[in-house]
Amino acid sequence: MLQRRHRRRWLAPALLFAGMFLLSLCFRTAQPGFIPAEAARNLWTALRLWVAQVLQQPLYLDRFDIIDGCPFYYETLIRLRNSLVTAGAGAAVCLGGAVFQTMFKNPLASPNILGISTGVNLGNALFIMAYTTQSLAMMGRRYVYCYACAAVLVVLAVGAGKLAGRHVGRFSVVDMLIVGSLVSQFGNVLALYYQYKITEIDYTLLTVYQELSLGIYVLTGLQDMLLFAGGLAVSLTPVLLLRFRLNGTALDDERAAAMGLRPGALRAVGMVCGSVLALTALIHCGDMGILSMAIPCVCRMGRGADFRKVCLWSACLGGSILLFCRSVCSMIYVAGMAMPVNFAISLVVLPAFVLAISKQRSAFE
Amino acid sequence: MKASQNEEKRITLRPGAEDEVAREKARRQRTRKFQRGNLPLVAMGVLLLLLFFLSAGLLVKVSPEHFYLSYILELSRQKLGHLFDFIVGRGAEGGIQFVVSRYVMIVLAGAGLAACGAVYNGAFRNVLAAPSTLGVQSGGTLGNLLYVLLFVSPTTQVIRYSDSLDLAESYTLLDRNIQQIMVLVGCFLAVALVVGVATLAGRRRVNTLYLILAGTIFSSLIGSLVGLVQYYMLEMDPYDVRIEIIRNLAMGSFDRAYTPEHLAMMCALLLPCLAVLTLLSGKLDLLALGEEAAATKGLPVKRFFFLVIAVNTVMAATVIAFCGQIGFVGFIVPQAARRIVGPGFRRLLPASMLLGGILLILVYDIALLTGFTAYINLFTSGLGSAVMIAALLTGKGVRRAAA
Structure with missing residues (x-):
């Protein structure tokens, strides 16, 4: 009985997530439209053809005729990949936020305060500085720049926090956050400076920078998808395995130690994993505004502070909201380009976030 | 007996x-x-x-191909002569009035930002608390964005004051300074909004956490809105001047507004604020003790807190409107000043103002010599990060250095 109730608890968010995923496949964005029947047929055809290819069936030989009979076939396939990355990114960034909020018990805590989004922006700017007009053809190198810049900023913030806590004898979280926000301020100014430098080379390069950092292009090549999946797998596994113990980091150190946990080590693991989760999402899907801060906060209001529930709900809700916002934004064309998603996210998430904070007033004081 | x-x-x-x-x-x-x-x-x-007179009277920038000592000395001598003539009232030659007004503005900006930082550090009892916490910068960005959208056509040409004084004089005062006014109004409205929302959320009590939260949310919202507008402008026309105007506000510079007229306006806004803060320094000490302790000493905490926020907002908004965003001055200077004269506001405040002026003059001089005057924010931020890491390495945590 208890087990069944527990199962039903994770069923609702999972269903929401899956429903939103399927819904996002049904939109057509090149010319806005809603085509569930065609999308289903296209996906079914794709699956049949893939199986036929693997099993070397004669059906595969007729593939051109079959695809000709399916309108919007390739568009649906591109949408599938897009939706996969989007859903993964939304889930990852919110999960990262949930890890940070559980550890620091503060609605402001999110991986971004360690300088991750700044690092990604700086990486994009440096990448465009390095490859100038060739940068759109050298997208693979972008990951190196982005990951390296973000890693440098995060290591700087965490290392300096460690240094700050050295005379007290333990890791000082507040100092690390202070240092992190200062470091990311500096990174922001540096990224801004490189934007000026980019315009000195060529004004149109700034457009490329904007599109990269706002996530207008979601890259869905094989290499990109593999890298994305790898980043998620590396960071998601420890978080899911430690989901029971991460609750212990919310207690003070002595109580956690009395429960047989090692709060310092757990926090370190949580911080690294949360950062990598958010980093992967931001690099592959662009800026997402206050999503990583708002969704875990809302979930904590709705489902309590238990990390096992919060992590599931944050991931599913975050993924669903990002999918929804992207689907809507990708159909709004102004000046011939789709709308960036971060402003839409702010509009969608803000009311719930404000409500959550005003209801939760005692939780964070 | x-x-x-x-x-x-x-x-x-x-x-x-x-x-x-x-x-x-x-x-x-x-x-x-x-x-x-x-x-x-x-x-x-x-x-x-000393720095003021050295920079305004002697410092000259020469291109590398003209780098001869005799030439530099001659230029410096001329400049010193102009400065002397200007001071004794024999008229301004060689644009020396702009040099003087620019340096006075730099000193004022430094003093204002540093005083702001020192007061916020004390009032919030947090070394990170800065004008940006309450959304001043975002408000300024929003005001600037509105200015660009309402008053600037895509075909506008950006001209410098020094190139076109006659043209500038043919405009009215309002026309010439509409950008500054919009930025100022944006800053005031933003802070009013953030403080109002935070006070409402805290049930009429001033709560630091709500202030920070409201400020963060507002900043993030404005950030994404500005990003959206900038994105569409870029997509329509990558060579649009308006994008540069939007971006320039985030990178502090003393090259955009430096005439004596600007100086007069800046003085009118900044000097009263600095005077008020100096007069209130004793009460600021009380506020730094904490809300309850201050209340037991007879300080009307809430009213005083709002007064401090209002004064600080005026100062920060003025600096942003005339010089753009200059980060980290409010972080570095109070730290250094506190180590020199101690935590009492009676001395900390004047020391912060003086040190702020010194720091910004030095930064501007270095930027002038290296040709980076359009990127003052880059210099101050770099310096701020270095100071922070130094503060950590010397064994005192950032937080404890403030306490």
């Missing part, structure tokens, strides 16, 4: 006399201490004046 009366008299006299002596001693000690404590302030003042 007589002897006993004398005895009594002596006994009653003695404590009074002792009191007097002790009072005299304490008075002497106080004056000596006062003088000794003021020594750093005097030294900073002298240094500031």
Whole structure:
């Protein structure tokens, strides 16, 4: 009985997530439209053809005729990949936020305060500085720049926090956050400076920078998808395995130690994993505004502070909201380009976030 | 009997006399201490004046191909002559009035930002608290965005004051400074909104967490809105001048507004604020003790807190409107000043103002010599990060350095 109730608890968010995923496949964005029947047929055809290819069936030989009979076939396939990355990114960034909020018990805590989004922006700017007009053809190198810049900023913030806590004898979280926000301020100014430098080379390069950092292009090549999946797998596994113990980091150190946990080590693991989760999402899907801060906060209001529930709900809700916002934004064309998603996210998430904070007033004081 | 009366008299006299002596001693000690404590302030003042005259009178920028000592000396001599003539009232030659007004603006901006940082550090009892916490910068960005959307056409040409003084004079005061006014209004409205929302959320109590949260959310919202507008402008026309106007506000510079007229406007806004803060320095000490302690000392905490926020907002908004965003000054300077003169606001505030002026003059001079005057924010941010890491390496945490 208890087990069944527990199962039903994770069923609702999972269903929401899956429903939103399927819904996002049904939109057509090149010319806005809603085509569930065609999308289903296209996906079914794709699956049949893939199986036929693997099993070397004669059906595969007729593939051109079959695809000709399916309108919007390739568009649906591109949408599938897009939706996969989007859903993964939304889930990852919110999960990262949930890890940070559980550890620091503060609605402001999110991986971004360690300088991750700044690092990604700086990486994009440096990448465009390095490859100038060739940068759109050298997208693979972008990951190196982005990951390296973000890693440098995060290591700087965490290392300096460690240094700050050295005379007290333990890791000082507040100092690390202070240092992190200062470091990311500096990174922001540096990224801004490189934007000026980019315009000195060529004004149109700034457009490329904007599109990269706002996530207008979601890259869905094989290499990109593999890298994305790898980043998620590396960071998601420890978080899911430690989901029971991460609750212990919310207690003070002595109580956690009395429960047989090692709060310092757990926090370190949580911080690294949360950062990598958010980093992967931001690099592959662009800026997402206050999503990583708002969704875990809302979930904590709705489902309590238990990390096992919060992590599931944050991931599913975050993924669903990002999918929804992207689907809507990708159909709004102004000046011939789709709308960036971060402003839409702010509009969608803000009311719930404000409500959550005003209801939760005692939780964070 | 007589002897006993004398005895009594002596006994009653003695404590009074002792009191007097002790009072005299304490008075002497106080004056000596006062003088000794003021020594750093005097030294900073002298240094500031020295730097001001050196920079305004002697500093010249020459291109590498003209780098001859005799040439540089000749230019410096000329500039010094112009400065002297300007000061004694023999008229301004070689644009020296702009040099002087620019340096005075730099000193004012430094003083304003540093005082802002020092006061916020004390009021919020947090070294990170800065004007940006309450959304001043985002408000300025929003005001600037509105200015660009409402008053600037895509075909506008950006011209510098020094190139077109006659043209500028043909405009009215309002036309010339509409950007500054919009930025100022944006800053005020933003802070009013953030503080209002935070106060409502905290049920009419000022709560630091709500202030920070509301500020963060507002900043993030404005950030994404500006990003959206900039994105569409870029997509329509990558060579659009308006994008540059939007971006320029985030990178502080003293090259956009530096005429005596700007200086007068900046003085009118900044000097009263600095005076008010100096007058209130004793009460700021109380506020730094904490809300409850201040209330028991008879300070109307809430009203005073709002007053401090209003004054600080005016200062920060003025600097943003005329010079753009200059980060980290409010972080570095109070830290350094606190180490020199201690945490009492009676000395900390003037010391911060003087040090802020000194720092910004130095930064501007370095930027001038290296040709980076359009990127003052880059210099101050780099310096701020270095100071922060140094503060960590010397063993005192950032937080404790503030306490």
